Amino acid sequence: MQGPVRVLVLGTGSIGxxxxxxxxxxxxxxxxxxxxxRAERGGLDLGTAIGLGRELGITVGNELPExxxxxxxxxxxxxxxxxxxxxxxxxxxxIRRRVHVITIAEEMACPEAGSPEIARELNQLAxxxxxxLLGTGVNPGFVLDLLIITLSGVCTDIRHISARRxxxxxxxxxxxxxxxxVGLSRAEFQTGIHAGxxxxxxxxxxxxxxxxxSIGWKIDRIDENRDPIIARVARExxxxxxxxxRVAGCLHTAVGYSGNKSVIELIHPQQVHPHLERIExxxxxxxxxxxxxxxxxxxxxxxxxxxxxxxxNEIPRVLNAEPGLHTMVDLPVPAAILADARVFIKGAARRxx
Amino acid sequence: MQGPVRVLVLGTGSIGxxxxxxxxxxxxxxxxxxxxxRAERGGLDLGTAIGLGRELGITVGNELPExxxxxxxxxxxxxxxxxxxxxxxxxxxxIRRRVHVITIAEEMACPEAGSPEIARELNQLAxxxxxxLLGTGVNPGFVLDLLIITLSGVCTDIRHISARRxxxxxxxxxxxxxxxxVGLSRAEFQTGIHAGxxxxxxxxxxxxxxxxxSIGWKIDRIDENRDPIIARVARExxxxxxxxxRVAGCLHTAVGYSGNKSVIELIHPQQVHPHLERIExxxxxxxxxxxxxxxxxxxxxxxxxxxxxxxxNEIPRVLNAEPGLHTMVDLPVPAAILADARVFIKGAARRxx
Numbered sequence: 001m002q003g004p005v006r007v008l009v010l011g012t013g014s015i016g017x018x019x020x021x022x023x024x025x026x027x028x029x030x031x032x033x034x035x036x037x038r039a040e041r042g043g044l045d046l047g048t049a050i051g052l053g054r055e056l057g058i059t060v061g062n063e064l065p066e067x068x069x070x071x072x073x074x075x076x077x078x079x080x081x082x083x084x085x086x087x088x089x090x091x092x093x094x095i096r097r098r099v100h101v102i103t104i105a106e107e108m109a110c111p112e113a114g115s116p117e118i119a120r121e122l123n124q125l126a127x128x129x130x131x132x133l134l135g136t137g138v139n140p141g142f143v144l145d146l147l148i149i150t151l152s153g154v155c156t157d158i159r160h161i162s163a164r165r166x167x168x169x170x171x172x173x174x175x176x177x178x179x180x181x182v183g184l185s186r187a188e189f190q191t192g193i194h195a196g197x198x199x200x201x202x203x204x205x206x207x208x209x210x211x212x213x214s215i216g217w218k219i220d221r222i223d224e225n226r227d228p229i230i231a232r233v234a235r236e237x238x239x240x241x242x243x244x245x246r247v248a249g250c251l252h253t254a255v256g257y258s259g260n261k262s263v264i265e266l267i268h269p270q271q272v273h274p275h276l277e278r279i280e281x282x283x284x285x286x287x288x289x290x291x292x293x294x295x296x297x298x299x300x301x302x303x304x305x306x307x308x309x310x311x312x313n314e315i316p317r318v319l320n321a322e323p324g325l326h327t328m329v330d331l332p333v334p335a336a337i338l339a340d341a342r343v344f345i346k347g348a349a350r351r352x353x
Numbered sequence: 354m355q356g357p358v359r360v361l362v363l364g365t366g367s368i369g370x371x372x373x374x375x376x377x378x379x380x381x382x383x384x385x386x387x388x389x390x391r392a393e394r395g396g397l398d399l400g401t402a403i404g405l406g407r408e409l410g411i412t413v414g415n416e417l418p419e420x421x422x423x424x425x426x427x428x429x430x431x432x433x434x435x436x437x438x439x440x441x442x443x444x445x446x447x448i449r450r451r452v453h454v455i456t457i458a459e460e461m462a463c464p465e466a467g468s469p470e471i472a473r474e475l476n477q478l479a480x481x482x483x484x485x486l487l488g489t490g491v492n493p494g495f496v497l498d499l500l501i502i503t504l505s506g507v508c509t510d511i512r513h514i515s516a517r518r519x520x521x522x523x524x525x526x527x528x529x530x531x532x533x534x535v536g537l538s539r540a541e542f543q544t545g546i547h548a549g550x551x552x553x554x555x556x557x558x559x560x561x562x563x564x565x566x567s568i569g570w571k572i573d574r575i576d577e578n579r580d581p582i583i584a585r586v587a588r589e590x591x592x593x594x595x596x597x598x599r600v601a602g603c604l605h606t607a608v609g610y611s612g613n614k615s616v617i618e619l620i621h622p623q624q625v626h627p628h629l630e631r632i633e634x635x636x637x638x639x640x641x642x643x644x645x646x647x648x649x650x651x652x653x654x655x656x657x658x659x660x661x662x663x664x665x666n667e668i669p670r671v672l673n674a675e676p677g678l679h680t681m682v683d684l685p686v687p688a689a690i691l692a693d694a695r696v697f698i699k700g701a702a703r704r705x706x
Contacts, residue, residue: 022509142507146686150503153666153687154495154659156375216692289689290662291655295648302644306507309643313506332683333499334506336642339569 004030005315005341008071008099010090011079012036012060014173015104017050018308019077024056026312028341033071034060035090037080064090068097075318077311078103082202084115088122091133095125100318101133102311106202108135109145110327113209123325132321136314136328138306139165140203143283144266145210146328151285151293152215158289161211162265166281167300169249170237170272180250180270181228183240189228189247200226201268204254208264212256214329217263219256227251235273248272313337316344357383358668358694361424361452363443364432365389365413367526368457370403371661372430377409379665381694386424387413388443390433417443421450428671430664431456435555437468441475444486448478453671454486455664459555461488462498463680466562476678485674489667489681491659492518493556496636497619498563499681504638504646505568511642514564515618519634520653522602523590523625533603533623534581536593542581542600553579554621557607561617565609567682570616572609580604588626601625666690669697 007029009020016034023031034046042062045055061067076094078101081087087105094101111119126133135141144163152158169176181189181198192198205222212219231248234241242248249271256264274281281300287293317331328334337344360382362373369387376384387399395415398408414420429447431454434440440458447454464472479486488494497516505511522533534542534551545551558575565572584601587594595601602624609617627634634653640646670684681687690697 025509138507147503149688150500150686152689154491154654154662155689156378156658156662156665158689158691214688216690216696291658293650293654294652295650297646297648299647301507301646305509305644309507309509312509329688330685333503333681333686335502335567335682336505336508336511337569338511343569 004028005075005319005345006030006032006071006073007315008033008035008067008073008076009079010035010064010076012041012046012049013079013175015304015307016079018304019079019311020046020050021052022308022312026337026341027339028343029312029315031056031058032073033067034058035064035067036060036062064093065097068094068099073099075100075102075315078105079311080105082106084108084111084118088118091122092125095122095129095131095133098129098131100131102314102318103133103135104137104307104311105135106137106140107206109137109140109203110135110206110210111325113206119325127324130323132318132323132326134314134318134321134326134328134331136307136310138301138303138310139201139268140206140210141328142306142310143301144203144268145207147295148211148285148287149214149329150333151287151295154293155287155289155291158215158287160263160265160288161286162267163283163285164267165283165300166269166274166279167303168272168274168281169270171304172239174239177240177272181247182249182272183242184228184247186228186230186247193226198226198250200250200252201270204252204266204268207266208254208256210327210329211264217258219264220259222254222256224252224254229269229271231277233276235276237272240272242272309336310334316341319345357381358428358672358698359383359385359424359426360668361386361388361420361426361429362432363388363417363429365394365399365402366432366528368657368660369432371657372432372664373399373403374405375661375665379690379694380692381696382665382668384409384411385426386420387411388417388420389413389415417446418450421447421452426452428453428455428668431458432664433458435459437461437464437471441471444475445478448475448482448484448486451482451484453484455667455671456486456488457490457660457664458488459490459493460559462490462493462556463488463559463563464678466559472678480677483676485671485676485679487667487671487674487679487681487684489660489663491654491656491663492554492621493559493563494681495659495663496654497556497621498560500648501564501638501640502567502682503686504640504648508640508642508644508646511568511640513616513618513641514639515620516636516638517620518636518653519622519627519632520656521625521627521634522623524657525592527592530593530625534600535602535625536595537581537600539581539583539600546579551579551603553603553605554623557605557619557621560619561607561609563680563682564617570611572617573612575607575609577605577607582622582624584630586629588629590625593625595625662689663687669694672698
C-alpha cells in the first residue's frame with residue numbers, strides 16, 4: 001500500500017467533528033471528504049464546519065453518491081444517527097461502492113440484537129462486495145460489553161454480572177441533553193418517556209446480547225427502567241441551566257433475565273455536573289463467579305472522545321477483517337494507533353485495490 | 354462436529370491440575386489424556402495425580418507420541434514449563450501430529466519478543482500442518498498486556514503507560530516460591546539473582562513487546578530490576594515460613610525506554626501473605642494520554658485460576674483461528690465458556706477433520 005488510507009466522515013456534529021480532528025492528526029490516514037445530512041452544512045469547508053479555525057479544502061457534501069465519486073474513500077466512518085433503521089441507508093450506499101464502514105450508531109454495535117434480518121442482509125451485502133462493516137463506540141461497544149466479555153475470559157464460572165457507568169453530560173450539546181431529559185420538570189420527563197422524546201441510553205439491548213452470546217447465556221427477557229435524576233443544586237452548562245428540583249439527567253437501568261433470575265444488570269446514570277452533588281463519575285464492573293472480578297475506573301472513560309478514538313483506531317482492524325458484518329467481539333482487541341496507520345494493515349493490497 | 358472437543362493436558366503440576374479440573378466441568382470438552390514429564394507420575398490415574406479424590410480412567414503418560422496415538426486429541430494445553438526453549442519440543446511434536454496447541458509457558462505469550470526465529474519457524478510449522486498455536490495466561494497474556502492494549506483503544510494519544518500487579522503467592526508451591534526467593538536471607542536472594550535461581554517474574558519482555566507492537570511504539574531497551582521484599586512480621590504458608598527480616602517475595606520491575614525516555618513501566622511485587630503487613634493486592638493500570646485512564650481491580654485477578662480459565666476458554670478461539678502462531682492480541686477477546694463449548698466453534702468440520 002503506497003498512499004494513505006482514504007477516510008470519509010459522515011456527520012459533522014459533535015462526535016463527527018472529533019473524529020475528523022483525530023483523523024487529521026494520524027499519519028497514514030487522509031481525510032478525503034465529509035458528508036452531512038443537514039442541508040445548511042453542505043458547501044461549507046469542513047474546517048469551518050467543525051470549528052477547526054482553519055480551512056481544510058474539503059467541502060462538506062449533502063449527496064453521498066456524488067461525494068463517493070469524488071473522494072474515493074477506502075473506509076467511511078458514520079456518525080450521523082443512533083438506530084439501525086436510520087443507519088442502514090447510508091451504510092448500504094457505502095458498501096455497494098465497496099467502501100469499508102465503521103459506524104458509531106449505537107444499535108449498529110450489534111444489529112443482530114434488535115434487527116436480525118437487517119444484520120443478515122448487511123452481512124451478505126458486505127461479503128458480496130468484499131468489504132467489512134463494524135459498529136463501535138464507548139458504549140455500546142466497549143465499557144458495558146467488550147470489557148466485561150474480556151474479563152469473563154479469566155473465569156471458569158459466572159453467576160451474575162453487573163456494571164455501572166456514571167458519566168457527566170456537561171460537555172454534550174442539545175440533542176444528547178434532550179434525549180436524557182435534562183432541564184425538564186419531573187412531570188415533563190415522564191411525559192417525554194411515554195412520547196419517546198426522552199430515551200435515555202441507547203445500547204443496553206445490544207450490550208446484553210453481546211455479553212450473553214459471547215459466554216453462552218440465553219437471555220429470556222430484558223427489563224429497562226428510566227428514572228429522572230433530580231438536581232438538588234443548580235447545574236449549568238453552555239446549553240442548559242437546571243434549577244434545583246428539575247431533571248439533571250436520566251438513571252437508566254437494564255436487567256437481563258434467564259428465566260426469572262437476574263443475571264446481567266447494567267446501570268447507567270447520565271447527568272450534567274454530577275460532581276456538584278459529590279457524585280463521583282466512573283466505570284465499575286462486578287463479576288460474581290470463579291473468580292470474582294471487581295474493576296473500577298475513575299473517572300469514567302470519557303464518552304465522546306473515546307468513541308472518536310475507537311472509530312479511528314479500528315480502521316486497521318476493519319481493513320484486516322474478513323468481508324462481512326462484525327462486532328467488537330469478533331475482531332482482535334482495539335489498540336491506539338500511535339504510528340503510521342499503514343503499519344497495522346496486513347494484506348492491504350488485497351483489500352484496497 | 355458431532356463428538357466433543359478432545360483435549361490433552363501436558364503437565365500435572367498445580368496449574369496443569371487446575372486446567373484438567375476445568376476441562377472436566379465443561380460440556381462439549383472431553384479430557385482424553387494427560388502427559389507428565391516427571392517419570393514418577395507416569396502410570397498414575399489422572400484423578401489420583403491431580404488429587405481429584407476419584408479415578409478418571411485416564412492414565413498419565415510420559416511418552417508424548419504414544420499418548421497422541423491413543424488419545425487422538427484435537428487440542429492440547431501445555432503446562433509444563435516457562436521458556437520458549439523448554440516448550441518448543443513438545444509443541445513441535447503436537448503440531449506435526451496436527452494437534453492445535455495452547456500453552457501457558459510465559460515466554461510463549463509472545464515468542465517473537467525473545468526468540469523471533471523460533472517464532473517464525475513455529476508459525477510456519479503450524480501453518481503447514483493446518484493447526485493454530487497460542488500462548489496465554491494471566492500474566493503475560495492478560496493483565497499487564499492484553500488489558501492495557503484494549504484500554505489503549507479509547508485513546509487518541511498516549512505519553513506513558515504504567516501498571517502494577519500486587520499479588521499473593523501464599524497458595525503456590527515450592528517451584529514458584531523458590532523462583533521468587535521466598536524464605537531466603539537478603540544475601541541469599543542476591544546470590545540467587547546472580548546464579549539465576551531467583552528469577553522473579555517471567556514475561557515482562559513479552560508484555561512490553563506486545564504493547565509496543567500493538568500501538569506502534571519502538572522500544573529501544575528494557576531495564577529490569579529485582580529487589581527482595583523483606584518481611585517485617587512472620588509470614589507462613591504450607592510450604593514456607595518466612596521469619597521477620599527474611600525475604601517474603603520479589604519486587605520485580607521492568608521499564609521500556611524509547612530513546613532515554615521511560616514509556617512503559619510494569620511493576621510486579623509478588624510475595625506471600627502481603628495482607629499481614631496491610632499491603633492490599635490488586636491490579637492497577639494507568640495510561641497518561643488523551644484521555645487518561647485509571648483502572649483498578651481489587652483484589653488482583655487470581656493468577657493460577659485465571660491462567661487455567663484462559664487456557665480452556667481460548668479453545669474455541671484457537672480452533673476458529675487461521676492456522677499459524679497467534680498471541681492474545683491477534684485473536685478476538687477471550688470469553689468465559691458457560692455453554693457447550695461446541696457452540697462457540699465455527700467451521701469446526703474444516704479444522705477438525
